[in-house]
Structure formats: C-alpha cells, structure tokens
Amino acid sequence: MLGKTYQEAREQLREQVEGIEGSGGRVAEDHIKRGQAVVDEILGLAEELGASLIALGSRGLGPLKRLVLGSVAEGVVYHASCPVLVARGGSDAWPLQRVVIGDDGSEMAKGAGEMAASIGRLSQAQGLLVRVFPQLPEIDVEEREMNARMADDELRWEERKLEGRAREVEEVLRIRPRIRLSVGDPATVLLEIAEEDDAERTLLALGSRGLGMMRRLRLGSVSTKVLRAARGPVLISPVPKASRTGAESFER
Numbered sequence: 420m421l422g423k424t425y426q427e428a429r430e431q432l433r434e435q436v437e438g439i440e441g442s443g444g445r446v447a448e449d450h451i452k453r454g455q456a457v458v459d460e461i462l463g464l465a466e467e468l469g470a471s472l473i474a475l476g477s478r479g480l481g482p483l484k485r486l487v488l489g490s491v492a493e494g495v496v497y498h499a500s501c502p503v504l505v506a507r508g509g510s511d512a513w514p515l516q517r518v519v520i521g522d523d524g525s526e527m528a529k530g531a532g533e534m535a536a537s538i539g540r541l542s543q544a545q546g547l548l549v550r551v552f553p554q555l556p557e558i559d560v561e562e563r564e565m566n567a568r569m570a571d572d573e574l575r576w577e578e579r580k581l582e583g584r585a586r587e588v589e590e591v592l593r594i595r596p597r598i599r600l601s602v603g604d605p606a607t608v609l610l611e612i613a614e615e616d617d618a619e620r621t622l623l624a625l626g627s628r629g630l631g632m633m634r635r636l637r638l639g640s641v642s643t644k645v646l647r648a649a650r651g652p653v654l655i656s657p658v659p660k661a662s663r664t665g666a667e668s669f670e671r
Contacts, residue, residue: 527626
C-alpha cells in the first residue's frame with residue numbers, strides 16, 4: 420500500500436513539473452517527503468534548500484470554510500523563515516490584476532511589498548499601497564482643534580513616507596503603485612479593498628507582525644484575519660529570525 424501511495428505521489432509530482440515547464444517555468448529539483456508532521460517536512464526542506472519563497476494552496480472555500488484555514492497552510496505561514504504565498508482559486512486567480520500591499524512601515528511589510536511586486540510584475544498587475552490607522556479616540560472639546568491639527572500633520576507626514584515606499588515598489592513592479600491612507604480596522608480595510616475589483620485576482624501582501632509607529636497596524640492578528648478570509652492569494656512576510664525573540668517579547 421505504501422509503495423502504491425508513493426508511486427501515485429511521484430506521478431502527481433511529475434505531472435506538476437511538466438505543467439510548470441510547459442508554461443515556460445523551470446524546475447531545478449523535485450522532492451517527495453514522507454512523515455506525519457507535514458508542516459515540519461515542508462519547513463525543514465525549505466530551510467535545507469535556502470528557499471526565498473514557499474508557495475502552497477489552501478482548502479479555504481466559501482464564506483464559512485474560509486474561516487478555518489487548513490492547518491498545514493497556517494502552520495507553514497506562522498513558522499516559516501521566508502515569505503509564504505497561499506494561493507486560492509486555482510488557475511482562475513491568475514494572471515493577477517492587482518497587488519494590494521498593507522504597509523505599516525516595518526521591515527516585514529517592506530519585504531512583503533517587494534516580493535508581491537516581483538510576482539505582480541509577471542502579469543503587469545496594478546499596485547496599491549495601503550496604510551491603515553485605527554479610529555481616533557474621542558477628545559475633549561477644548562483639545563479638539565489642537566488635536567485635529569496634530570492628526571492632520573501626521574497624516575501628511577505618513578503620506579510622504581508612503582510615497583517613498585511607492586517609489587521603492589515601482590523599481591520592482593515597473594509600474595508606479597497608487598497609495599491610500601485609510602482609517603478603521605486594518606484587516607477589514609484590506610479585505611474591502613480586495614473586494615473592490617476582482618478579489619480572486621487580487622494579491623494581498625502584508626507582514627506577519629506590525630511593529631510600526633504607534634503600533635497602529637498589528638499584523639500579528641491582521642495577517643491571520645486576512646489569511647483566513649481573503650478570496651484571492653495572500654503573501655505573508657515573516658519577522659526576520661534575528662528579530663523574532665525581541666519582537667515576541669515586545670508583543671507580550
């Protein structure tokens with residue numbers, strides 16, 4: 420029985436290789452791994468190969484099932500040391516039409532944006548950089564005018580910084596991405612933006628944990644919501660290994 424299963428896996432892998440190469444790609448190596456801990460096998464091979472990206476599918480289908488991401492995909496995303504692309508929709512999701520990058524100013528978001536731009540360039544996808552602020556708290560009437568000016572000044576400052584990010588992404592994407600500053604729940608905003616135009620062909624890209632100014636984009640939780648609810652592909656860039664211990668302590 421085990422031998423038959425192995426042969427079936429080998430045949431499926433061969434078909435995958437032929438499909439990729441038939442589309443103009445090149446497969447340097449192919450591997451079949453055996454073990455109960457699927458996540459560990461994938462992560463172990465990625466480390467062994469020095470992978471710069473892990474791509475895998477998700478079984479999240481429909482409004483309810485999308486809330487329960489396959490344990491393999493989620494396990495890989497939250498333990499990988501390199502970006503992870505979780506694909507949905509099969510061939511209908513490609514070529515991409517848009518790349519939406521959730522940017523909080525962190526290195527994780529920058530890495531996600533650059534990787535997403537590289538993927539989007541293959542299909543000349545349009546780019547959009549989004550920075551999300553939380554709802555501002557209520558303030559006293561006496562302080563309202565002063566706080567309004569301060570908030571306006573900060574928004575202009577954030578807009579200039581996002582323009583700088585857009586120039587960096589343009590170098591990779593070859594198309595100048597638009598920028599958008601929004602107020603609200605980051606995950607909700609990103610998902611709503613994806614739904615504006617062909618969500619299945621919109622790549623959402625973000626870091627796995629946001630540690631930006633005022634911690635206003637907490638991508639530790641945002642990435643989970645986006646990953647589970649998005650109808651199109653999602654790219655998650657992790658915290659660099661050297662920063663993980665400190666970042667985890669900071670989050671606690």
